[in-house]
Amino acid sequence: MNTSAHPNIPSSMVSVGGGESRKSKATGNVKMSAKDVKVFYGNTQAINGIDIDIYENEVLAFIGPSGCGKSTFLRCLNRMNDTIDICRVEGKIVLDDQDIYAPDRDVVLLRAQVGIVFQKPNPFPKSIYENIAYGPRLHGLAKRKAELDDVVESSLRRAGLWEEVKDRLDQPGTGLSGGQQQRLCIARTIAVSPDIILMDEPCSALDPIATGKVEQLIDELSESYTIVMVTHNMQQAARVADRTAFFHMGDLVEVDSTDTIFTNPQNQRTHDYITGRFG
């Protein structure tokens, strides 16, 4: 287990991932940090003790073969695993120096700070407007209608969806195309202005063009948000991530700048995966 957990090297993450295309907006401050996190489903251990730091405004990608625990770990970061009865999390995850699994920690507040976008777009069976307005309304963030309109518009703009839907805000969100739905879900998440956005394979259900749009959106969002994403698509990680973490069989094998992971991995398993020996 200790062979797999690589200490993170802050200096390496400042270097630009993928060379010419991406420019990291990361500040270098640790936003979130996990210490020896283990996850159990009933008696089966799914995650074997993971240590990782997540930096402010970086894009961090989790890659690895299916069933390696990357999604499970991602869902630990805003305690979505609480919704599964048999799931148990051990270890410590700290957000802004506060343990998110502390008994007095409020999960409602946590999830407002750490938003999540799922694999399959899941707009509510409500209008587009109501989909976006749901979060702010829920948390009492917009007192007046004008304020709410403002939040809805700016969120949709940030998600790059405003131009496409501004004339049909009262139509059901489920009527949009898959890519639009996913961007709607992203807009819904940023309407609460979280600090961190978790994305669980956000493009796996989308066609290449929609995928391109979402990737572009991720790049823009990293201006002001910390983004942690799971992807099964190595090229995607290479395109959008500042740093990449490789998971295998419940271990965090290696985490480094995306550049290093894809060109010069330190670990044999990472190398085998990157070069397509398995996965």
Next chain:
Amino acid sequence: MTNLALIATLLMIMALAYHMGLTRSRAVAAEHDVRMHSRPGYYGALVALWCGLPALALFLLWSFLAPQLIEMLVTHQLPADMVAGMSDRELVTFLRRVTALANERSVSGGGTSEELAAAAHMARLQTFENLSLVALMAVFAVTGLVVARRNISPQWRARNQVERVITIALAASSGVAIFTTVGIVLSMLGETLKFFTFISPAEFFLGTTWNPRFSTSGTDAQGEFGLLPLLWGTMMVSAIALLVAIPVGLMTAIYMAEYAPPWLRNVAKPIIEILAGIPTIVYGFFALIVIGPFLSNVGDLIGINIRTTSALTAGLVMGIMIIPFVSSLSDDIITQVPKSLRDGALGLGATKSETIRQVVLPAALPGIVGAFLLAASRAIGETMIVVLAAGNNPVLHANPFEAVSTITVTIVNQLTGDMDFASPQSLVAFALGLTLFVITLGLNVIALIVVRKYRQQYE
């Protein structure tokens, strides 16, 4: 020969035919040294079918037609002046007595000489008819057997034919359900139309007084048959029942689907299922001996006059009866809402109850409305609870603490005891039944369509 023995014999011959077909097909196969199209069993079955089915069809047709034919012949042979002197009704009674005598059953008063003569004639005809049926069936069966057996050849597609018969039999079975509906509609429509020859539809549907009097056919005292007090009573009791069942049932379903730990679910689900199966007569008795007196005592305490048997008693207990129905239907529908929707709301920081109220329930709404409609239809059609606990007081009033009467109660009241299908007092039961059928049909069809749409949405 009695019919039972006849059928038994036919079955035995069919078994024999099966065996003959079986051996014959083996013999043919050996003789030509070829592979038969089908396995021997199918040839056996086919020969048995050829042997049995035509004879059986003849038997059914015969049993249906022969008695009528015989009655016609007997009537024809009666002295013409005697037939002319009888009304239709008297003729029917006469024939019934004659039939009884012919079959050596005793009739009241022993039977007149004309009746005895006719009976003797009928008995002769019956013997003849019986013998010819047996003979004809034998001919049919043997012909079928011989023809089919001779037909056996390697090319004969026995399996396909047997399977076609099976498929037709299956299709015919599914027709029973259709015939039931048609039977319900036609029988009730027929009797209702007869009822409307006594009382005009307007009087029935718009009348505000229910006072049918006693069945006194022959007199012109007909009583008043206004539907509205009964309809109103039905609505009142059902509304009370739904006011009890919907909140409790829905909250139970929500708790079971969203909050209850698995062990509680495993225990509670079968219990709820069993509850839904408790006969309504038991609930009625419970209303009568426990809830009614209890409500009446409570009323005394707070100074309201609550009758032991009242709309409230019946409605409350009916509500208890429907709780498991509402909760298990709603539970199914709530658990069908995809988990991804819940995750979406929870991921934004909604609490569990916010997720349920603002996302899950709106998403499940059509299905839940469908469940409510089905519950309403069940409440409206419920009989035994209201018979025992509603008090049977067919008067228009809006006091739930008073006794009321409902459509179902009145059907029971009007149709138990003497069954005289010619008086409006009995026939009105069918008009009420048809009204009930139409109301529940409407609710059911809407509910089924709504629920179906809802299911498709999440498939």
Next chain:
Amino acid sequence: MSITIEQRRQHRLMTIEKSLATRHRKEKRFRRLGLMAVMTGMTLVAILFASILMRGVPAFWQATFFMELYFDPEVIQLEEKPERASGESPSDFNQRLSAWQTQAGLVNWQVLIDRALEDKLSEDLEPSQLRDLRALLASNERFTLRNKFMDDPSLLGQTIEVKMLASANVDVWLKGNIDRDLADARQQLSAQTRAWADQLYEEGIIRNAFSTALFLNTDSRSSPASAGLAGAFMGSLFMMMIVIALSVPLGVASAVYLEEFAPKNRLTDIIEININNLAAVPSIVFGLLGASIFIGYLGLPLSAPLVGGLVLTLMTLPTIIIATRASLRSIPPSIRQAALGIGASKVQTVFHHVLPIALPGILTGSILGVAQALGETAPLLLIGMNAFVANVPSTPFEQSAALPVQIYLWQGNELRNFFEARTSAAIIVLLALMLSLNALAIWLRKKFETRW
């Protein structure tokens, strides 16, 4: 840009924190509401069962006389019970036997009982007190005595201990089911009878003993204490046999057709809607159908289990069809494809592979449907099954009662104090039958549950 977002985040955290307490309170309230609903339902059910058990269980024990009775040869003046002589034809013997039985019927058995009671009370009675005396015992008991003697004529001249049911009113009085302080005029027994009953109870001659009358006897008007469910039970049994024999094969056949063979078109769509709708048609409508078609048009006999069985069959059919279809639908298509793939015909596939797998589901659905039919009352009232029948029917064509209808009849009996308990006991019997059927269904489902 990043400053405004920072500000917004700060503002957001504060806003949410402020509202959190309220939101969690609401959450708790909602959750408690749910738990309350479950509790309400469970409590009501507990009350229902408790009240019926409390009333019904004592009814299985009845006030019973245990006393010596002298079969006085002076009262029983009978020839010897005829024995079949050698060379006598059966019909001759039967004639002699029935003549003897008629003679036995004419004996005044009541006198034997009266004397035995007088003995116990050690009082000389005025003739006027005979009425009070006879009110102690169930009036049917003299026939029980007669039957006992006819079975064993050697009892003549012997004194044996007999067990006889007290009358319903004595049972009510001794169990305290009537207010003992009520004035004489409102009591159902005379003061004398009540005093005797108390005396005999103290002396141990009347005891509360488990009674088989409820199970072995038929309904009785003249002697309520010995009224039982035997006739109703047979009636229900006949009806259930008809329901099983007709609705299961028909229901399974139509489900198989609709699910496996029928083309998906408008007609089958209508059949489907029609079946779902039939399942929700009020049961009383089926009663009307029975009254109009089976009795009015086909002229089948009133009150017969045959008609009841047919009506209940039509009512149960949709339930079985729906359950069978659900069971068939849960079988993955791969099973069918596998069978078709090795050259089985469609019919063979269905009968050899699909149906056996679906069997547990079909069985479960059928049992539940039959259980439901067993408890159904309303349609039976409309086809005359609420008539009073004092015999155990031996064929489904004879008049008969049924269990739920018997409950309905007893709850309406004017002898309230006695029949409230008796009805509850009958309900316990019915529920026990239904719950065991349900339990069987649930057990079957658990045992054969397959996950694909």
